[in-house]
Amino acid sequence: MENLEQARQWLAGATSLAVLTGAGVSAESGIPTFRGADGLWKDFKPEELATPEAFARDPRLVWEWYNWRRELIRKAQPNPAHRALVKLEIKIAHFTLITQNVDGLHDLAGSGKILKLHGDIWRMRCTACGANWPDRRAPLPKLPPHCACGGLARPGVVWFGESLPEGMMKEAEHAAASAAVFLVIGTSAVVYPAAGLVPFAKHAGAKVIEINTEPSAVSGIVDCALHGPAGEILPQLL
Numbered sequence: 001m002e003n004l005e006q007a008r009q010w011l012a013g014a015t016s017l018a019v020l021t022g023a024g025v026s027a028e029s030g031i032p033t034f035r036g037a038d039g040l041w042k043d044f045k046p047e048e049l050a051t052p053e054a055f056a057r058d059p060r061l062v063w064e065w066y067n068w069r070r071e072l073i074r075k076a077q078p079n080p081a082h083r084a085l086v087k088l089e090i091k092i093a094h095f096t097l098i099t100q101n102v103d104g105l106h107d108l109a110g111s112g113k114i115l116k117l118h119g120d121i122w123r124m125r126c127t128a129c130g131a132n133w134p135d136r137r138a139p140l141p142k143l144p145p146h147c148a149c150g151g152l153a154r155p156g157v158v159w160f161g162e163s164l165p166e167g168m169m170k171e172a173e174h175a176a177a178s179a180a181v182f183l184v185i186g187t188s189a190v191v192y193p194a195a196g197l198v199p200f201a202k203h204a205g206a207k208v209i210e211i212n213t214e215p216s217a218v219s220g221i222v223d224c225a226l227h228g229p230a231g232e233i234l235p236q237l238l
């Protein structure tokens with residue numbers, strides 16, 4: 001509990017906070033992490049479907065998978081960790097939420113400023129004209145979906161082998177570098193470039209606090225590691 005008290009003090013005194021969230025936060029809302037056995041659908045691994053090559057080969061198959069994921073996600077609700085982050089955003093003047101999650105649960109909880117590093121499963125993008133738009137229907141009425149221009153639509157997410165939306169990583173780095181406290185929640189911190197934000201914040205002088213169910217790749221460099229469900233720990237830090 002010493003660590004908890006320390007983390008609480010740092011947060012209470014912080015005027016700037018950056019937060020990085022990952023799949024663990026969504027898992028506490030019942031959303032599979034889509035990694036390993038947890039991510040299997042019809043015997044496909046996510047790595048076999050979430051790629052530009054898979055989409056080029058069989059857009060309908062990739063969309064069936066996303067349709068399934070959207071239906072799962074639609075049933076999920078934000079948990080106490082999502083809600084605690086909304087409270088922190090209201091309380092701390094300079095606040096940036098950086099997430100690797102695409103499920104939209106931070107939006108649903110009421111977070112305002114969100115950098116969605118891996119995009120948003122509730123948005124679509126036209127592969128022909130580049131238009132992008134929100135679409136929250138689950139299931140989708142027709143697969144694969146199309147744009148008004150007739151072009152094939154793709155999920156508005158970042159796939160394996162693709163780069164992050166332009167400028168977003170820069171903005172995340174800026175937030176990490178200017179934060180007094182950097183919170184890393186529910187991510188194994190092994191997926192780059194997001195994982196690089198942790199040492200980045202640390203070198204810039206932030207106090208780094210990790211909340212994870214188990215020790216992760218960054219546990220060794222954080223200033224304070226709290227192990228347990230984020231939905232239980234985070235509300236105690238307010």
Ligand SMILES: [Zn+2]
Pocket residue numbers: 126127128129130131147148149150151
């Ligand atoms: Zn179009």
